[in-house]
Amino acid sequence: MAGDHLRRRRVGLTAAAVAVALLLPVASARGATEEPGTGGARVARAVTAGGEVRTPRTVVIDGERMRRAKQRLQRGDPELRRTAAELTARADRWLGQGPWTVTDKPRPAPSGNPHDYLSQAPYWWPSKPRTPENPWGCPYVQRDGERNPEVDTGTDRPDIGKVVNASTTLTLAWYYTGDQRYARHAATILRTWFVAPATRMNPHLNHAQFIPCRFDGRAIGIIDFSQMYTGVLDAVAVLDTGAPGWRAADRAGVRAWNIAFLDWLRTSPFGKEEAAAANNHGTFHDMQVAALAVATGDRALARSVVREARTRRIDVQIAPDGSQPQELRRTRSWHYSTFSLVAHLRLAAIGRQLGVDLWAHRGPQGQSLAGAVRHLLPAATGAARWPHPELDFRRYAATDVVHAAADAGDAPSRAAVPALEPPPGGDLWALRPAAEQLDSIAGG
DSSP states (O other), X not given: OTTGXXXXXXXXXXXXXXXXXXXXXXXXXXXXXXXXXXXXXXXXXXXXXXXXXXXXXXXSSOHHHHHHHHHHHXXXXXXXXXXXXXXXXXXXXXHTSOOOOGGGSSSOOTTSOTTSOOOBOTTEEXXXXXXXXXXXXXXXXXXXXXXXXXXXXXXXXXXXXXXXXHHHHHHHHHHHHOOHHHHHHHHHHHIIIIIOTTTOOOSOOXXXXXXXXXXXXXXXXXXXXXXXXXXXXXXHHHHTTTOTTOOHHHHHHHHHHHHHHHHHXXXXXXXXXXXXXXXXXXXXXXXXXXXXXXXXXXXXXXXXXXXXXXXXXXXXXXXXXXXXXXXXTSTBHHHHHHHHHHHHHHXXXXXXXXXXXXXXXXXXXXXXXXXXXXXXXXXXXXXXXXXXXXXSOOGGGGHHHXXXXXXXXXXXXXXXXXXXXXXXXXXXXXXXXXXXXXXXXXXX
């Protein structure tokens, strides 16, 4: 990896050190409400007795809730201290890893440009023996829900997952503890992948989810980013509150990348094809476009996308009984039912700050987001078996979407929260209140 020479010796926080760090006020950043290099962007903040606590202008996560959670941590809230200890344990593991770069793969994308992102379709497998005349074992055939392990070698898909997971975890850990190591490492990771000329990724996905001997890239590959890139947008917003190691040039570089990527998503043939998808791919595309529009200042575009989701996504994809018929047809129906809702509920979170309430929407046959979550509750709480095909049932996959519905005021979901199964590494909802895919299989 390009970052091996940049790796630092891991310095773990003991449980006692974590407790002390969480109770200490974070050092104030610049006192001006308008920071140099932000292009006039104003940073919201609140001042408390424990020190200055800034409200990040996050796109999906509720920044005001983050501010209140940090204040509670400063006052010694025992439940949040336990959650923060789980968060910092995750962050500590990322300190010794990365940065990663798109230019580090063993072979370039079919374009020949090492800066172009490359990934391979996860559910496609060789059907013939590999020979010198047929080194790939073509033709490739689809086996839905069965992930071909070769997709994790020779492409950028594993590394972009690490970039997103590391940067989001590290920035949250910095925000809540004030430990500069987290912010500085997150800044290095994001700068390497998106900004530095020698290592940055080109802002398109022309070669995502290629299929050997068949396609050099597919529109469906946009899911590689749309399912998780909004986490990077929120991580940048957190760093923008005054993180050490995050420079004005970094902020400008990521913004330029986002503008170019948004344009590609809206105007390229692949982007238009993915926008027209009627299943989770279309919803994730909408969610990504709306989020990028907010992050780059086009709130009118974002509002339009969210409003259209009521009839284009909720009414079409959710049945009157709350099921999602297109996802139930999959061999991983539990995974895809929760996965699809992550897109819907993150889109609803974006809508909240734009004055569009997707939770209040009822389709002509009663379709609703709350109804879709309620459909999952028996299996999510362990009260009943999931009655549809599922190759690898993981009950905790629904934990975040139930949290989101509970926070939106759905009484059955709120009652179900105590029975939810926490995901591996702990339930972080209280510190990052936005639905995430918890049972990642990096599929599409």
